[in-house]
Amino acid sequence: MAICTVYTTPSLNSTCSISTTSKTQLGFHQKQVVFYSSGKKTSKRGSNTTSPYVITCTTSAGDSKTVVIGLAADSGCGKSTFMRRLTSVFGGAAEPPKGGNPDSNTLISDTTTVICLDDYHSLDRTGRKQKGVTALDPRANDFDLMYEQVKALKDGIPVDKPIYNHVSGLLDPPELIKPPKILVIEGLHPMFDSRVRDLLDFSIYLDISNEVKFAWKIQRDMAERGHSLESIKASIEARKPDFDAYIDPQKQYADAVIEVLPTQLIPDDNEGKILRVRLIMKEGVEFFNPVYLFDEGSTISWIPCGRKLTCSYPGIKFFYGPDTYFGHEVSVLEMDGQFDRLDELIYVESHLSNISTKFYGEVTQQMLKHADFPGSSNGTGLFQTIVGLKIRDLFEQLISTTAKTPVEATKA
Amino acid sequence: MACLVAGTGVVGCCPRTVRGGGGGSSLSPRSEALSFSKESVLVRMGEAKKGLTVKAMAVAPKFIGTQRKEQQLAEMIEKKVIEAKEVCGEDGRSDECKVAWDEVEEISQAKADLRLRLEKQDPLEFFCQDNPETDECRLYED
Numbered sequence: 383m384a385i386c387t388v389y390t391t392p393s394l395n396s397t398c399s400i401s402t403t404s405k406t407q408l409g410f411h412q413k414q415v416v417f418y419s420s421g422k423k424t425s426k427r428g429s430n431t432t433s434p435y436v437i438t439c440t441t442s443a444g445d446s447k448t449v450v451i452g453l454a455a456d457s458g459c460g461k462s463t464f465m466r467r468l469t470s471v472f473g474g475a476a477e478p479p480k481g482g483n484p485d486s487n488t489l490i491s492d493t494t495t496v497i498c499l500d501d502y503h504s505l506d507r508t509g510r511k512q513k514g515v516t517a518l519d520p521r522a523n524d525f526d527l528m529y530e531q532v533k534a535l536k537d538g539i540p541v542d543k544p545i546y547n548h549v550s551g552l553l554d555p556p557e558l559i560k561p562p563k564i565l566v567i568e569g570l571h572p573m574f575d576s577r578v579r580d581l582l583d584f585s586i587y588l589d590i591s592n593e594v595k596f597a598w599k600i601q602r603d604m605a606e607r608g609h610s611l612e613s614i615k616a617s618i619e620a621r622k623p624d625f626d627a628y629i630d631p632q633k634q635y636a637d638a639v640i641e642v643l644p645t646q647l648i649p650d651d652n653e654g655k656i657l658r659v660r661l662i663m664k665e666g667v668e669f670f671n672p673v674y675l676f677d678e679g680s681t682i683s684w685i686p687c688g689r690k691l692t693c694s695y696p697g698i699k700f701f702y703g704p705d706t707y708f709g710h711e712v713s714v715l716e717m718d719g720q721f722d723r724l725d726e727l728i729y730v731e732s733h734l735s736n737i738s739t740k741f742y743g744e745v746t747q748q749m750l751k752h753a754d755f756p757g758s759s760n761g762t763g764l765f766q767t768i769v770g771l772k773i774r775d776l777f778e779q780l781i782s783t784t785a786k787t788p789v790e791a792t793k794a
Numbered sequence: 795m796a797c798l799v800a801g802t803g804v805v806g807c808c809p810r811t812v813r814g815g816g817g818g819s820s821l822s823p824r825s826e827a828l829s830f831s832k833e834s835v836l837v838r839m840g841e842a843k844k845g846l847t848v849k850a851m852a853v854a855p856k857f858i859g860t861q862r863k864e865q866q867l868a869e870m871i872e873k874k875v876i877e878a879k880e881v882c883g884e885d886g887r888s889d890e891c892k893v894a895w896d897e898v899e900e901i902s903q904a905k906a907d908l909r910l911r912l913e914k915q916d917p918l919e920f921f922c923q924d925n926p927e928t929d930e931c932r933l934y935e936d
Contacts, residue, residue, distance in 0.1 A: 457903070458906070458907050459907075478911075480920045481920050484918050484920075511893055514890060514892075517900065548900060548903070548904040549863060549866070549908075603902050603906075607868060607871070607872050608871045609902070613875045613898070616878070616882070616886075617878075617898050617902075620878075620882070620886065620891055620892050620894075620895035620896070621892065621899060
Protein backbone atom coordinates (compact mmCIF):
# COMPACT_ATOMS: atom_id res chain seq x y z
CA MET A 383 0.00 0.00 0.00
CA ALA A 384 1.43 3.41 -0.91
CA ILE A 385 0.81 6.55 1.00
CA CYS A 386 1.20 9.72 -0.97
CA THR A 387 0.81 13.21 0.30
CA VAL A 388 1.31 16.57 -1.32
CA TYR A 389 2.11 19.33 1.04
CA THR A 390 1.73 22.30 -1.27
CA THR A 391 -0.95 22.20 -3.87
CA PRO A 392 -0.78 24.21 -7.01
CA SER A 393 -3.97 24.04 -8.97
CA LEU A 394 -3.78 21.14 -11.28
CA ASN A 395 -5.52 22.33 -14.36
CA SER A 396 -5.02 21.61 -18.03
CA THR A 397 -2.57 19.03 -19.19
CA CYS A 398 -0.72 16.93 -16.74
CA SER A 399 1.83 14.27 -17.40
CA ILE A 400 2.78 11.69 -14.93
CA SER A 401 6.05 9.89 -14.96
CA THR A 402 7.10 7.30 -12.47
CA THR A 403 10.46 5.99 -11.60
CA SER A 404 11.56 3.46 -9.12
CA LYS A 405 15.11 4.69 -9.03
CA THR A 406 15.61 6.60 -5.85
CA GLN A 407 17.82 9.26 -4.49
CA LEU A 408 16.96 8.73 -0.91
CA GLY A 409 17.60 5.04 -0.78
CA PHE A 410 14.07 3.76 -0.31
CA HIS A 411 11.84 1.91 -2.69
CA GLN A 412 9.83 4.88 -3.87
CA LYS A 413 7.64 5.92 -6.67
CA GLN A 414 7.89 9.51 -7.63
CA VAL A 415 5.04 11.17 -9.41
CA VAL A 416 5.77 14.38 -11.20
CA PHE A 417 2.94 16.69 -12.10
CA TYR A 418 3.49 19.26 -14.73
CA SER A 419 0.87 21.88 -15.07
CA SER A 420 0.77 24.14 -18.05
CA GLY A 421 -1.06 27.31 -18.46
CA LYS A 422 -1.53 30.18 -16.16
CA LYS A 423 -2.40 29.55 -12.64
CA THR A 424 -2.59 31.54 -9.53
CA SER A 425 -1.19 30.06 -6.45
CA LYS A 426 -1.61 31.31 -2.95
CA ARG A 427 1.83 32.69 -3.04
CA GLY A 428 1.03 34.66 -6.15
CA SER A 429 3.86 33.29 -8.22
CA ASN A 430 3.41 32.38 -11.82
CA THR A 431 5.90 29.59 -11.92
CA THR A 432 5.13 26.46 -13.82
CA SER A 433 7.81 24.42 -12.14
CA PRO A 434 6.74 20.83 -11.63
CA TYR A 435 5.95 19.52 -8.22
CA VAL A 436 7.35 16.18 -7.26
CA ILE A 437 5.17 14.07 -5.06
CA THR A 438 7.05 11.35 -3.34
CA CYS A 439 5.22 8.23 -2.35
CA THR A 440 6.76 5.62 -0.16
CA THR A 441 5.40 2.14 0.19
CA SER A 442 4.65 1.12 3.73
CA ALA A 443 7.27 -0.54 5.85
CA GLY A 444 7.88 -4.09 4.75
CA ASP A 445 8.30 -3.36 1.09
CA SER A 446 11.11 -0.94 1.53
CA LYS A 447 13.85 -3.04 2.96
CA THR A 448 16.14 -5.65 1.52
CA VAL A 449 17.62 -7.90 4.17
CA VAL A 450 21.06 -9.22 3.28
CA ILE A 451 22.31 -12.57 4.53
CA GLY A 452 25.84 -13.83 4.00
CA LEU A 453 26.66 -17.53 3.81
CA ALA A 454 30.24 -18.72 3.66
CA ALA A 455 30.51 -22.21 2.23
CA ASP A 456 33.00 -24.15 0.14
CA SER A 457 30.51 -26.35 -1.62
CA GLY A 458 29.68 -24.60 -4.84
CA CYS A 459 26.89 -22.11 -5.16
CA GLY A 460 23.23 -21.92 -4.84
CA LYS A 461 22.51 -25.58 -5.14
CA SER A 462 23.72 -26.30 -1.67
CA THR A 463 21.34 -28.01 0.67
CA PHE A 464 21.51 -25.16 3.14
CA MET A 465 20.28 -22.75 0.49
CA ARG A 466 17.41 -25.00 -0.47
CA ARG A 467 16.31 -25.38 3.15
CA LEU A 468 16.62 -21.66 3.75
CA THR A 469 14.55 -20.63 0.76
CA SER A 470 11.99 -23.28 1.64
CA VAL A 471 11.47 -21.74 5.09
CA PHE A 472 10.60 -18.45 3.43
CA GLY A 473 8.21 -20.23 1.14
CA GLY A 474 8.61 -21.52 -2.37
CA ALA A 475 11.52 -23.15 -4.05
CA ALA A 476 14.30 -21.05 -5.45
CA GLU A 477 14.85 -21.71 -9.14
CA PRO A 478 17.41 -20.51 -11.63
CA PRO A 479 16.13 -17.49 -13.57
CA LYS A 480 13.92 -18.55 -16.46
CA GLY A 481 15.27 -17.59 -19.83
CA GLY A 482 18.68 -15.98 -19.77
CA ASN A 483 21.94 -17.80 -19.38
CA PRO A 484 21.38 -21.51 -18.59
CA ASP A 485 24.69 -21.49 -16.72
CA SER A 486 23.60 -18.74 -14.36
CA ASN A 487 24.43 -19.42 -10.70
CA THR A 488 21.59 -17.28 -9.39
CA LEU A 489 18.49 -18.66 -7.69
CA ILE A 490 15.24 -16.76 -7.39
CA SER A 491 12.08 -17.43 -5.42
CA ASP A 492 9.15 -15.16 -4.50
CA THR A 493 10.92 -13.63 -1.56
CA THR A 494 14.54 -14.56 -1.94
CA THR A 495 17.35 -14.11 -4.42
CA VAL A 496 20.55 -16.07 -3.94
CA ILE A 497 23.65 -14.69 -5.55
CA CYS A 498 26.79 -16.75 -6.01
CA LEU A 499 29.88 -14.74 -5.14
CA ASP A 500 31.92 -16.55 -7.81
CA ASP A 501 30.20 -14.12 -10.15
CA TYR A 502 32.55 -11.49 -8.77
CA HIS A 503 35.69 -13.26 -9.95
CA SER A 504 37.96 -10.66 -11.48
CA LEU A 505 40.04 -13.40 -13.09
CA ASP A 506 38.57 -16.19 -15.17
CA ARG A 507 40.06 -19.66 -15.17
CA THR A 508 42.77 -18.77 -17.69
CA GLY A 509 43.58 -15.56 -15.86
CA ARG A 510 43.97 -17.39 -12.57
CA LYS A 511 46.23 -19.96 -14.17
CA GLN A 512 48.41 -17.21 -15.62
CA LYS A 513 48.67 -15.38 -12.33
CA GLY A 514 49.06 -18.57 -10.32
CA VAL A 515 46.14 -17.85 -7.97
CA THR A 516 43.31 -20.12 -6.90
CA ALA A 517 39.68 -19.03 -6.71
CA LEU A 518 40.13 -18.88 -2.94
CA ASP A 519 42.64 -16.06 -3.28
CA PRO A 520 41.23 -12.55 -2.79
CA ARG A 521 43.28 -11.42 -5.78
CA ALA A 522 40.93 -13.41 -8.01
CA ASN A 523 37.87 -11.47 -6.81
CA ASP A 524 36.56 -7.95 -7.38
CA PHE A 525 35.49 -6.80 -3.93
CA ASP A 526 34.82 -3.26 -5.09
CA LEU A 527 32.16 -4.47 -7.50
CA MET A 528 30.78 -6.91 -4.92
CA TYR A 529 30.38 -4.07 -2.43
CA GLU A 530 28.88 -1.69 -4.99
CA GLN A 531 26.28 -4.15 -6.18
CA VAL A 532 25.28 -5.59 -2.81
CA LYS A 533 24.90 -2.03 -1.53
CA ALA A 534 22.80 -1.07 -4.54
CA LEU A 535 20.49 -4.05 -4.10
CA LYS A 536 20.18 -3.31 -0.41
CA ASP A 537 19.16 0.23 -1.33
CA GLY A 538 16.56 -1.01 -3.75
CA ILE A 539 18.42 -0.45 -7.00
CA PRO A 540 18.62 -3.24 -9.62
CA VAL A 541 22.06 -4.22 -10.88
CA ASP A 542 23.63 -5.88 -13.91
CA LYS A 543 25.62 -8.60 -12.26
CA PRO A 544 28.35 -10.52 -14.13
CA ILE A 545 28.03 -14.28 -14.51
CA TYR A 546 30.96 -16.58 -13.90
CA ASN A 547 30.43 -19.69 -15.98
CA HIS A 548 31.78 -22.70 -14.08
CA VAL A 549 31.68 -24.93 -17.15
CA SER A 550 33.61 -22.72 -19.56
CA GLY A 551 35.58 -20.96 -16.84
CA LEU A 552 34.77 -17.62 -18.48
CA LEU A 553 32.95 -14.49 -17.41
CA ASP A 554 29.66 -14.33 -19.33
CA PRO A 555 27.58 -11.21 -20.11
CA PRO A 556 25.75 -9.85 -17.05
CA GLU A 557 22.21 -10.64 -15.92
CA LEU A 558 19.79 -8.18 -14.38
CA ILE A 559 19.12 -8.68 -10.68
CA LYS A 560 16.18 -6.88 -9.12
CA PRO A 561 16.24 -6.09 -5.41
CA PRO A 562 14.44 -8.86 -3.52
CA LYS A 563 13.00 -8.90 -0.01
CA ILE A 564 15.80 -11.18 1.06
CA LEU A 565 19.17 -11.24 -0.62
CA VAL A 566 21.51 -14.09 0.17
CA ILE A 567 25.10 -13.85 -0.92
CA GLU A 568 26.71 -17.25 -0.91
CA GLY A 569 30.26 -18.25 -1.61
CA LEU A 570 33.81 -18.26 -0.41
CA HIS A 571 34.20 -14.61 0.62
CA PRO A 572 30.96 -13.05 1.90
CA MET A 573 32.66 -11.72 5.04
CA PHE A 574 36.15 -11.10 3.71
CA ASP A 575 35.75 -7.44 2.77
CA SER A 576 34.81 -5.22 5.72
CA ARG A 577 32.53 -2.99 3.63
CA VAL A 578 30.52 -6.00 2.45
CA ARG A 579 30.51 -7.36 5.98
CA ASP A 580 28.87 -4.17 7.22
CA LEU A 581 26.03 -4.63 4.75
CA LEU A 582 25.12 -8.03 6.13
CA ASP A 583 22.15 -8.24 8.48
CA PHE A 584 23.11 -11.79 9.40
CA SER A 585 26.00 -14.04 8.50
CA ILE A 586 26.61 -17.76 8.67
CA TYR A 587 29.77 -19.79 8.26
CA LEU A 588 29.58 -23.46 7.38
CA ASP A 589 32.65 -25.05 8.93
CA ILE A 590 33.24 -28.60 7.69
CA SER A 591 36.06 -30.51 9.32
CA ASN A 592 38.66 -32.13 7.08
CA GLU A 593 37.53 -35.69 7.76
CA VAL A 594 33.93 -34.90 6.92
CA LYS A 595 34.96 -32.87 3.87
CA PHE A 596 36.92 -35.84 2.65
CA ALA A 597 33.99 -38.21 3.17
CA TRP A 598 31.57 -35.88 1.35
CA LYS A 599 33.90 -35.32 -1.56
CA ILE A 600 34.36 -39.07 -1.93
CA GLN A 601 30.59 -39.42 -2.20
CA ARG A 602 30.54 -36.62 -4.71
CA ASP A 603 33.46 -37.64 -6.92
CA MET A 604 34.16 -41.35 -6.63
CA ALA A 605 31.81 -42.22 -9.49
CA GLU A 606 33.65 -39.90 -11.87
CA ARG A 607 36.23 -41.29 -14.26
CA GLY A 608 39.61 -39.88 -13.42
CA HIS A 609 39.02 -39.58 -9.71
CA SER A 610 40.44 -41.80 -7.04
CA LEU A 611 40.82 -41.57 -3.28
CA GLU A 612 44.28 -40.14 -3.84
CA SER A 613 43.18 -37.46 -6.26
CA ILE A 614 40.35 -36.38 -3.97
CA LYS A 615 42.73 -36.21 -1.04
CA ALA A 616 45.36 -34.34 -3.10
CA SER A 617 42.82 -31.75 -4.19
CA ILE A 618 41.76 -31.03 -0.60
CA GLU A 619 45.39 -30.85 0.57
CA ALA A 620 46.48 -28.53 -2.23
CA ARG A 621 43.67 -26.08 -1.52
CA LYS A 622 44.16 -26.14 2.23
CA PRO A 623 46.83 -23.41 2.56
CA ASP A 624 44.72 -20.85 0.67
CA PHE A 625 41.61 -22.03 2.48
CA ASP A 626 43.24 -21.57 5.89
CA ALA A 627 44.67 -18.19 4.94
CA TYR A 628 41.68 -16.57 3.27
CA ILE A 629 38.45 -18.43 3.97
CA ASP A 630 38.70 -19.87 7.45
CA PRO A 631 39.41 -16.55 9.25
CA GLN A 632 35.95 -15.33 8.21
CA LYS A 633 34.34 -17.49 10.85
CA GLN A 634 35.22 -15.05 13.59
CA TYR A 635 32.83 -12.55 11.98
CA ALA A 636 29.90 -14.90 11.58
CA ASP A 637 26.78 -14.51 13.72
CA ALA A 638 26.27 -18.26 13.50
CA VAL A 639 28.76 -21.01 12.72
CA ILE A 640 27.65 -24.52 11.87
CA GLU A 641 30.53 -26.83 12.61
CA VAL A 642 30.37 -30.35 11.17
CA LEU A 643 32.62 -32.95 12.78
CA PRO A 644 32.89 -36.72 12.90
CA THR A 645 30.83 -38.41 15.57
CA GLN A 646 32.14 -39.15 19.04
CA LEU A 647 29.56 -41.85 19.58
CA ILE A 648 31.33 -44.49 17.52
CA PRO A 649 34.99 -44.99 18.33
CA ASP A 650 37.26 -44.77 15.28
CA ASP A 651 34.40 -44.08 12.91
CA ASN A 652 35.73 -42.84 9.63
CA GLU A 653 32.77 -43.34 7.36
CA GLY A 654 31.44 -39.88 8.06
CA LYS A 655 27.87 -41.04 8.10
CA ILE A 656 27.10 -40.21 11.71
CA LEU A 657 27.91 -36.58 12.37
CA ARG A 658 28.46 -34.33 15.33
CA VAL A 659 27.16 -30.89 14.52
CA ARG A 660 27.67 -27.76 16.58
CA LEU A 661 25.62 -24.60 16.21
CA ILE A 662 27.73 -21.75 17.57
CA MET A 663 25.60 -18.65 18.08
CA LYS A 664 26.97 -15.23 18.85
CA GLU A 665 25.42 -13.45 21.83
CA GLY A 666 24.27 -9.88 21.56
CA VAL A 667 23.31 -9.90 17.89
CA GLU A 668 20.30 -7.68 17.24
CA PHE A 669 17.09 -9.57 16.50
CA PHE A 670 18.83 -12.91 17.06
CA ASN A 671 18.09 -14.87 20.23
CA PRO A 672 20.18 -18.04 20.40
CA VAL A 673 18.43 -21.38 20.62
CA TYR A 674 18.74 -23.10 23.98
CA LEU A 675 17.98 -26.29 25.84
CA PHE A 676 15.96 -26.22 29.05
CA ASP A 677 17.73 -23.41 30.89
CA GLU A 678 19.26 -20.51 29.03
CA GLY A 679 22.87 -19.80 29.91
CA SER A 680 23.39 -23.02 31.81
CA THR A 681 25.28 -26.09 30.65
CA ILE A 682 23.25 -29.13 29.70
CA SER A 683 24.16 -32.59 28.60
CA TRP A 684 21.13 -34.46 27.30
CA ILE A 685 20.51 -37.92 25.95
CA PRO A 686 16.87 -38.01 24.86
CA CYS A 687 16.84 -41.77 24.34
CA GLY A 688 15.58 -43.69 27.35
CA ARG A 689 12.27 -44.67 28.79
CA LYS A 690 10.10 -42.33 26.79
CA LEU A 691 11.99 -42.56 23.55
CA THR A 692 13.82 -45.54 22.12
CA CYS A 693 16.50 -44.83 19.58
CA SER A 694 18.53 -47.16 17.44
CA TYR A 695 22.33 -47.32 17.62
CA PRO A 696 24.28 -45.10 18.08
CA GLY A 697 21.56 -42.91 19.54
CA ILE A 698 21.45 -39.15 19.96
CA LYS A 699 23.35 -36.90 22.32
CA PHE A 700 22.84 -33.19 22.88
CA PHE A 701 24.95 -30.57 24.54
CA TYR A 702 24.20 -26.94 25.27
CA GLY A 703 26.30 -24.35 26.99
CA PRO A 704 27.95 -20.95 26.94
CA ASP A 705 31.44 -20.51 25.53
CA THR A 706 33.76 -17.99 23.97
CA TYR A 707 34.66 -18.10 20.30
CA PHE A 708 37.39 -15.82 18.95
CA GLY A 709 36.86 -13.50 21.88
CA HIS A 710 33.07 -13.36 21.56
CA GLU A 711 30.48 -14.67 23.97
CA VAL A 712 28.59 -17.49 22.29
CA SER A 713 26.05 -20.18 23.04
CA VAL A 714 26.71 -23.59 21.63
CA LEU A 715 24.08 -26.19 20.83
CA GLU A 716 25.45 -29.53 19.75
CA MET A 717 23.90 -32.71 18.38
CA ASP A 718 25.74 -35.95 17.86
CA GLY A 719 23.99 -38.89 16.23
CA GLN A 720 21.13 -39.53 13.94
CA PHE A 721 17.35 -39.36 13.81
CA ASP A 722 15.71 -42.57 12.76
CA ARG A 723 12.08 -41.74 13.14
CA LEU A 724 9.64 -38.90 13.13
CA ASP A 725 8.88 -39.14 16.83
CA GLU A 726 12.54 -38.66 17.73
CA LEU A 727 12.53 -35.43 15.78
CA ILE A 728 9.32 -34.14 17.36
CA TYR A 729 10.55 -35.10 20.79
CA VAL A 730 13.78 -33.19 20.34
CA GLU A 731 11.99 -30.20 18.85
CA SER A 732 9.61 -30.01 21.79
CA HIS A 733 12.52 -29.61 24.18
CA LEU A 734 14.30 -26.82 22.30
CA SER A 735 13.57 -23.18 23.06
CA ASN A 736 13.89 -19.99 21.05
CA ILE A 737 13.60 -21.87 17.78
CA SER A 738 11.35 -19.16 16.29
CA THR A 739 8.75 -21.55 14.96
CA LYS A 740 5.28 -20.26 14.12
CA PHE A 741 3.62 -23.45 15.25
CA TYR A 742 4.56 -26.51 17.21
CA GLY A 743 6.27 -29.03 14.97
CA GLU A 744 7.36 -26.59 12.30
CA VAL A 745 10.97 -27.74 12.42
CA THR A 746 9.88 -31.35 12.02
CA GLN A 747 7.59 -30.42 9.19
CA GLN A 748 10.35 -28.60 7.36
CA MET A 749 12.72 -31.53 7.85
CA LEU A 750 10.11 -33.94 6.52
CA LYS A 751 9.41 -31.75 3.52
CA HIS A 752 12.99 -32.32 2.48
CA ALA A 753 13.59 -35.80 3.83
CA ASP A 754 15.53 -36.62 0.67
CA PHE A 755 18.06 -33.83 1.23
CA PRO A 756 21.42 -34.79 2.68
CA GLY A 757 21.58 -34.21 6.43
CA SER A 758 17.90 -34.83 7.00
CA SER A 759 18.55 -37.34 9.68
CA ASN A 760 21.22 -35.48 11.62
CA GLY A 761 22.28 -32.16 13.09
CA THR A 762 23.18 -30.55 9.77
CA GLY A 763 19.60 -30.63 8.55
CA LEU A 764 18.24 -29.78 11.98
CA PHE A 765 20.47 -26.77 12.54
CA GLN A 766 20.22 -25.52 8.98
CA THR A 767 16.43 -25.59 9.34
CA ILE A 768 16.58 -23.83 12.71
CA VAL A 769 18.94 -21.16 11.35
CA GLY A 770 16.48 -20.67 8.50
CA LEU A 771 13.68 -20.05 11.00
CA LYS A 772 15.87 -17.66 13.01
CA ILE A 773 16.59 -15.72 9.83
CA ARG A 774 12.89 -15.53 9.07
CA ASP A 775 12.36 -14.20 12.58
CA LEU A 776 15.14 -11.66 12.13
CA PHE A 777 13.68 -10.56 8.82
CA GLU A 778 10.24 -10.01 10.31
CA GLN A 779 11.64 -8.06 13.23
CA LEU A 780 13.81 -5.95 10.97
CA ILE A 781 11.05 -4.94 8.60
CA SER A 782 8.63 -4.13 11.37
CA THR A 783 11.11 -1.73 12.92
CA THR A 784 11.62 0.19 9.70
CA ALA A 785 10.33 3.61 10.63
CA LYS A 786 7.32 4.73 8.66
CA THR A 787 9.26 6.83 6.23
CA PRO A 788 8.18 10.41 6.09
CA VAL A 789 6.41 11.50 2.96
CA GLU A 790 7.36 14.77 1.46
CA ALA A 791 6.89 16.83 -1.61
CA THR A 792 9.93 18.53 -3.03
CA LYS A 793 10.13 21.05 -5.73
CA ALA A 794 11.88 19.37 -8.59
CA MET B 795 -0.69 -34.53 11.19
CA ALA B 796 -3.50 -33.02 13.20
CA CYS B 797 -1.34 -31.77 16.03
CA LEU B 798 1.31 -30.21 13.87
CA VAL B 799 -0.99 -28.02 11.87
CA ALA B 800 -3.03 -26.88 14.82
CA GLY B 801 -1.10 -23.66 14.83
CA THR B 802 -2.04 -23.04 18.41
CA GLY B 803 1.49 -23.37 19.66
CA VAL B 804 0.15 -25.41 22.54
CA VAL B 805 3.05 -27.44 23.79
CA GLY B 806 0.97 -30.15 25.32
CA CYS B 807 -0.70 -30.98 22.06
CA CYS B 808 1.38 -33.84 20.82
CA PRO B 809 1.93 -36.68 23.21
CA ARG B 810 5.43 -36.77 24.59
CA THR B 811 5.01 -40.34 25.55
CA VAL B 812 4.87 -41.72 22.05
CA ARG B 813 6.57 -45.05 22.23
CA GLY B 814 9.39 -45.64 19.86
CA GLY B 815 10.05 -48.87 18.06
CA GLY B 816 7.99 -48.28 14.96
CA GLY B 817 4.70 -49.90 14.14
CA GLY B 818 2.82 -47.79 16.63
CA SER B 819 1.47 -50.48 18.84
CA SER B 820 0.46 -48.21 21.69
CA LEU B 821 -1.03 -45.42 19.67
CA SER B 822 -3.66 -43.18 21.13
CA PRO B 823 -6.32 -41.83 18.76
CA ARG B 824 -4.45 -38.55 18.54
CA SER B 825 -1.30 -40.34 17.48
CA GLU B 826 -3.24 -42.22 14.84
CA ALA B 827 -3.33 -39.02 12.87
CA LEU B 828 0.45 -39.10 13.00
CA SER B 829 0.83 -42.72 12.07
CA PHE B 830 -0.03 -42.33 8.42
CA SER B 831 2.69 -39.81 7.87
CA LYS B 832 4.88 -41.75 10.26
CA GLU B 833 4.97 -44.66 7.84
CA SER B 834 5.77 -42.55 4.87
CA VAL B 835 8.45 -40.86 6.93
CA LEU B 836 9.88 -44.17 8.06
CA VAL B 837 10.36 -45.02 4.45
CA ARG B 838 11.64 -41.64 3.46
CA MET B 839 14.15 -41.37 6.24
CA GLY B 840 15.38 -44.82 5.34
CA GLU B 841 15.78 -43.77 1.77
CA ALA B 842 17.55 -40.63 2.79
CA LYS B 843 20.05 -42.72 4.69
CA LYS B 844 20.45 -45.07 1.78
CA GLY B 845 21.22 -42.10 -0.38
CA LEU B 846 24.29 -41.51 1.72
CA THR B 847 25.78 -44.93 1.22
CA VAL B 848 24.70 -45.83 -2.28
CA LYS B 849 25.36 -43.55 -5.20
CA ALA B 850 22.09 -42.08 -6.43
CA MET B 851 21.08 -43.06 -9.94
CA ALA B 852 21.84 -40.23 -12.32
CA VAL B 853 18.99 -38.63 -14.20
CA ALA B 854 19.52 -38.59 -17.95
CA PRO B 855 19.58 -35.19 -19.65
CA LYS B 856 16.73 -34.23 -21.94
CA PHE B 857 18.65 -32.29 -24.56
CA ILE B 858 21.77 -33.08 -26.55
CA GLY B 859 23.30 -29.79 -25.41
CA THR B 860 23.17 -30.82 -21.77
CA GLN B 861 24.43 -34.31 -22.48
CA ARG B 862 27.38 -32.78 -24.30
CA LYS B 863 28.06 -30.50 -21.36
CA GLU B 864 28.08 -33.48 -19.00
CA GLN B 865 30.40 -35.34 -21.33
CA GLN B 866 32.67 -32.30 -21.59
CA LEU B 867 32.87 -31.93 -17.83
CA ALA B 868 33.62 -35.63 -17.35
CA GLU B 869 36.45 -35.46 -19.86
CA MET B 870 37.79 -32.27 -18.28
CA ILE B 871 37.91 -33.91 -14.86
CA GLU B 872 39.96 -36.79 -16.21
CA LYS B 873 42.27 -34.50 -18.12
CA LYS B 874 42.79 -32.03 -15.30
CA VAL B 875 43.49 -34.73 -12.71
CA ILE B 876 46.29 -36.02 -14.94
CA GLU B 877 47.56 -32.46 -15.46
CA ALA B 878 47.52 -31.77 -11.74
CA LYS B 879 49.48 -34.92 -10.96
CA GLU B 880 52.08 -33.93 -13.54
CA VAL B 881 52.36 -30.31 -12.44
CA CYS B 882 52.58 -31.20 -8.78
CA GLY B 883 55.06 -34.01 -9.44
CA GLU B 884 58.04 -32.92 -7.38
CA ASP B 885 56.87 -29.78 -5.58
CA GLY B 886 53.40 -30.21 -4.19
CA ARG B 887 53.45 -26.71 -2.79
CA SER B 888 54.03 -24.62 -5.89
CA ASP B 889 51.43 -22.14 -7.03
CA GLU B 890 50.93 -24.09 -10.25
CA CYS B 891 50.14 -27.19 -8.25
CA LYS B 892 47.55 -25.40 -6.09
CA VAL B 893 45.90 -23.89 -9.16
CA ALA B 894 45.81 -27.23 -10.95
CA TRP B 895 43.99 -28.99 -8.10
CA ASP B 896 41.73 -25.98 -7.63
CA GLU B 897 40.65 -26.43 -11.24
CA VAL B 898 39.92 -30.10 -10.59
CA GLU B 899 37.78 -29.06 -7.62
CA GLU B 900 35.93 -26.43 -9.66
CA ILE B 901 35.07 -28.83 -12.47
CA SER B 902 34.15 -31.65 -10.10
CA GLN B 903 31.77 -29.34 -8.29
CA ALA B 904 30.32 -28.07 -11.59
CA LYS B 905 29.61 -31.62 -12.68
CA ALA B 906 28.00 -32.47 -9.36
CA ASP B 907 25.87 -29.32 -9.55
CA LEU B 908 24.71 -30.21 -13.04
CA ARG B 909 23.81 -33.71 -11.92
CA LEU B 910 21.81 -32.29 -9.04
CA ARG B 911 20.10 -29.73 -11.21
CA LEU B 912 19.08 -32.39 -13.72
CA GLU B 913 17.02 -34.09 -11.04
CA LYS B 914 14.62 -31.18 -11.29
CA GLN B 915 14.81 -30.02 -14.86
CA ASP B 916 17.18 -29.84 -17.80
CA PRO B 917 18.90 -26.43 -17.57
CA LEU B 918 18.30 -25.88 -21.28
CA GLU B 919 14.53 -26.26 -20.88
CA PHE B 920 13.64 -22.59 -21.24
CA PHE B 921 16.26 -21.85 -23.88
CA CYS B 922 15.04 -24.79 -25.98
CA GLN B 923 11.41 -23.73 -25.70
CA ASP B 924 12.39 -20.55 -27.49
CA ASN B 925 14.96 -22.08 -29.83
CA PRO B 926 13.80 -25.64 -30.60
CA GLU B 927 15.60 -25.86 -33.93
CA THR B 928 19.12 -25.38 -32.60
CA ASP B 929 21.50 -28.29 -32.59
CA GLU B 930 21.83 -28.43 -28.84
CA CYS B 931 18.08 -28.67 -28.42
CA ARG B 932 17.74 -31.99 -30.15
CA LEU B 933 16.40 -34.58 -27.77
CA TYR B 934 18.93 -36.87 -26.19
CA GLU B 935 18.27 -40.57 -26.52
CA ASP B 936 20.26 -43.10 -24.58
